[in-house]
Amino acid sequence: MSVTDAAVQEAGPRPTTSRIVNDFAIQVATVNGSGSQTANLVLLRSIFQMGVPVSGKNMFPSNIAGLPTWYTIRASAKGYIGRKKEVDFLVAMNPETAREDVLTLAPGAAVVYDEPLKLNELRTDLVFYPVPFDKLMTGITHDAKLRRLVRNMVYDGVLSRLLSIDMGQMEKALRKQMGKKQKAIELNMSALKAGYDFAEASLTKQDPFAIEPMNKTAGQILIEGNAAAAIIVLLVLLLTMNAAAIVLRDRFQKKVGS
Numbered sequence: 001m002s003v004t005d006a007a008v009q010e011a012g013p014r015p016t017t018s019r020i021v022n023d024f025a026i027q028v029a030t031v032n033g034s035g036s037q038t039a040n041l042v043l044l045r046s047i048f049q050m051g052v053p054v055s056g057k058n059m060f061p062s063n064i065a066g067l068p069t070w071y072t073i074r075a076s077a078k079g080y081i082g083r084k085k086e087v088d089f090l091v092a093m094n095p096e097t098a099r100e101d102v103l104t105l106a107p108g109a110a111v112v113y114d115e116p117l118k119l120n121e122l123r124t125d126l127v128f129y130p131v132p133f134d135k136l137m138t139g140i141t142h143d144a145k146l147r148r149l150v151r152n153m154v155y156d157g158v159l160s161r162l163l164s165i166d167m168g169q170m171e172k173a174l175r176k177q178m179g180k181k182q183k184a185i186e187l188n189m190s191a192l193k194a195g196y197d198f199a200e201a202s203l204t205k206q207d208p209f210a211i212e213p214m215n216k217t218a219g220q221i222l223i224e225g226n227a228a229a230a231i232i233v234l235l236v237l238l239l240t241m242n243a244a245a246i247v248l249r250d251r252f253q254k255k256v257g258s
Contacts, residue, residue: 161203
C-alpha cells in the first residue's frame with residue numbers, strides 16, 4: 001500500500017495542463033489512535049456536501065493503537081463507489097509506511113507529507129507537497145495529547161486549498177462531526193485554517209486534481225458502515241417482531257373462534 005511523502009516542489013514534475021475533476025482517489029496513511037478518523041470523515045463529508053458522489057473505505061490490519069491504517073476516499077462524478085486500485089493523491093502521515101506508500105504510487109500522483117520525512121528524495125516523477133505539521137501546531141495548542149489528536153486536521157486544510165474543496169463545507173462537516181463540543185470545534189477549526197493558510201502561502205499547485213461543485217448528492221445521505229449495519233439489524237428485528245405478532249394474533253383469533 002502506499003502513502004505519499006514530501007518532496008521539494010522545485011524538483012517535482014512540470015505542471016499538468018489537463019485537469020482531472022471529481023474523478024480521483026485520495027489515500028490517507030496514518031496511525032491508529034492518532035485522531036485521523038475525524039479528519040477523514042470531515043474530508044469525506046465536505047466533498048459529499050459539494051454535491052460530488054464520494055465513498056470512503058478504511059483499511060487497517062489491526063485495531064491496536066500505534067499500528068498503521070489507510071483511509072481511501074474516491075470521488076467519482078459517475079457515482080462509482082468501489083475502491084480504485086490506483087492512488088492519485090497520497091497524504092503520508094505514518095513514518096513506518098511512508099517509504100513503501102510513495103514507492104508504489106503511479107507516476108504523476110501527488111503527495112502531501114510531513115516535511116521531516118523527506119519523501120521527495122525517493123522519486124522525481126511525483127508532485128510533492130511538504131508540510132511542517134508540528135510547527136503549524138505550536139501556535140494552536142501546547143497540550144501534547146491534543147496536538148497529536150488535532151494535527152491531522154491540518155491536512156484537511158491543506159487539501160481544501162490544493163483540491164479546491166470549499167472551506168465553508170469543511171467547517172459545516174466539522175461541526176456536524178463534533179456536535180455541541182464547542183471547544184473541540186474551535187481547536188480543530190484553528191488547525192484546519194492553519195493548514196489552508198500554509199498551503200495558500202507556501203505551496204504552488206502542480207497536480208491536475210480538483211473538486212468542483214455538482215448536484216448529484218441531493219436527497220441522499222452519507223452514512224458510516226457501522227451505522228448502516230445497525231439500521232439493518234434494527235429493521236430485521238422489527239420485521240421479526242412484526243411476523244411474530246401476526247402469528248400470535250392468528251392463533252388468538254383461532255382460539256377465540258373455537
